[in-house]
Amino acid sequence: MQHFLLSAQARTISLKAVFSMGEDKAYRTFCEMRWPETEGEAVCPRCGCVETYNITSRRKFKCVACHHQFSVTSGTIFASRKMSFTDLLAAIVIFVNGAKGVSSLQLSRDLDCQYKTAFVLTHKLREAMAKEMAGRQLDGxxxxxxxxxxxxxxxxxxxxxxxxxxxxxxxxxxxxxxxxxxxxxxxxxxxxxxxxxxxxxxxxxxxxxxxxxxxxxxxxxxxxxxxxxxxxxxxxxxxxxxxxxxxxxxxxxxxxxxxxxxxxxxxxxxxxxxxxxxxxxxxxxRRVANGGQAAMVTAAAMASRVSRQWKGYWQKTR
The missing domain is CATH 3.30.420.10 (Ribonuclease H-like superfamily/Ribonuclease H)
Structure with a gap:
């Protein structure tokens, strides 16, 4: 019997597909992950209003009720990000594809970014993963x-x-x-x-x-x-x-x-x-396809608040 990881069902997303989708489609993917209940339509994180203006020149939104301006990553673990949405999505795919993990040095080479960027990004993804285990109860x-x-x-x-x-x-x-x-x-x-x-x-x-x-x-x-x-x-x-x-x-x-x-x-x-x-x-x-794993990590990251441990990590004294 063929192992699951060797089957076609285990491969539902690839780096080729990520980089060919373009920045606009990658941005739309993050919107759908951030606001799944409204199918990607922006919801104000401050007052919860569903009516917003779309500031297309800066990829931002402005709330009709409280006039608060925000982006799709505002208040999430990706807040103040500088990487493009395509590179962020590619980083997540590379991260989940490593059955035994992916080193920050390898990720920095694959994405042509600094080691510091890759190091903090992977730890932010681990922090988002840990949210799934919070308060977990085991039985049987x-x-x-x-x-x-x-x-x-x-x-x-x-x-x-x-x-x-x-x-x-x-x-x-x-x-x-x-x-x-x-x-x-x-x-x-x-x-x-x-x-x-x-x-x-x-x-x-x-x-x-x-x-x-x-x-x-x-x-x-x-x-x-x-x-x-x-x-x-x-x-x-x-x-x-x-x-x-x-x-x-x-x-x-x-x-x-x-x-x-x-x-x-x-x-x-x-x-x-x-x-x-x-x-x-x-x-x-381990029995979830890599596309499903990438979606789980992305959704967890977009549902996580700003990381108090990793935001500005390299600017602090360690």
Whole structure:
């Protein structure tokens, strides 16, 4: 049986189609994504009035009621953008086409823009993706597992000076744990904590009390038995025991590891949660055609407010 990603159904949009549609059609696409309830007709973001003047020379609108002037990206995550709508749409298509993510350097070369522009743009798209997971509740059979990222310790040159980098005393202290909670054949939800056991409060907030949790033998998950029907599998003995496994969680970590090793190379630090959320979104929508994925990301970006974290990122002290 042919894999979905190899089928024609997985390819419903291409860069060729984006660049051939022209700026006017790309602009119309963003209007329809911003105001789907009015089929792309402008709605004032200040007072909600549906009657507007169209200022065609500047691609802006003026509200009839409050006289507020706005554009299709005003108040969204793309506010104050300088890229053309065609390039924005192409960036989204390139972004979703990468099964294991797309590096900012590659995107900057594909679109002939600065690395800074591509870096901030991809993080804005990740922020829009994360809006879909806000307040998500998981039920049914939920698999949970954790994996550690970052905190690399460089080995010494001479063998006699080297230390066992697996020991806690020789770690840098920067290592973080990504915990994934994933429904079988359903949605997933990642968190970034210091240790696996620190994720238990998040489980209480986002997993239904009637759910069945599957976890490995890690001691951090012992507290789960007090609130849920919890089934454990000892990975030192078997990966699956009588139907109990964490294979769905391991599938998520496989994608995140490939993103780290093959694409981004460094996803640790303060933005690890953003890459973890991206991997979760890609896993949840892996059976959606790339055209559908591009539409989902565009709609999420147009529905998101101005990013307080990424607006003016390079003008601030980091």
């Amino acid at each position: 059979t939920v698999e949970i597992d954790g994996a550690y990222f970052g905190g690399y310790s460089k080995p010494e040159n001479r063998k006699e000076d080297r230390k066992d980098r697996r020991l806690k005393m020789n770690l840098t202290g920067k290592r973080q744990c990504v915990v994934i909670m994933r429904e079988r054949n359903g949605k997933s939800l990642p968190f970034v904590v210091k240790n696996e056991g620190d994720a238990v409060p998040y489980v209480r907030d986002h997993v239904g009390t009637l759910a069945t949790i599957c976890a490995d033998e890690g001691a951090g998950w012992d507290a789960l038995h007090a609130g849920w029907e919890t089934k454990r599998v000892n990975h030192s003995v078997a990966f699956m025991d009588k139907g109990v496994c964490t294979n769905q969680a391991e599938s998520y970590f496989s994608r995140l590891r490939r993103m780290e090793v093959g694409t981004h190379h460094h996803i640790a630090g303060p933005y690890l949660y953003a890459y973890a959320g991206e991997a979760s979104w890609r896993e949840d929508n």
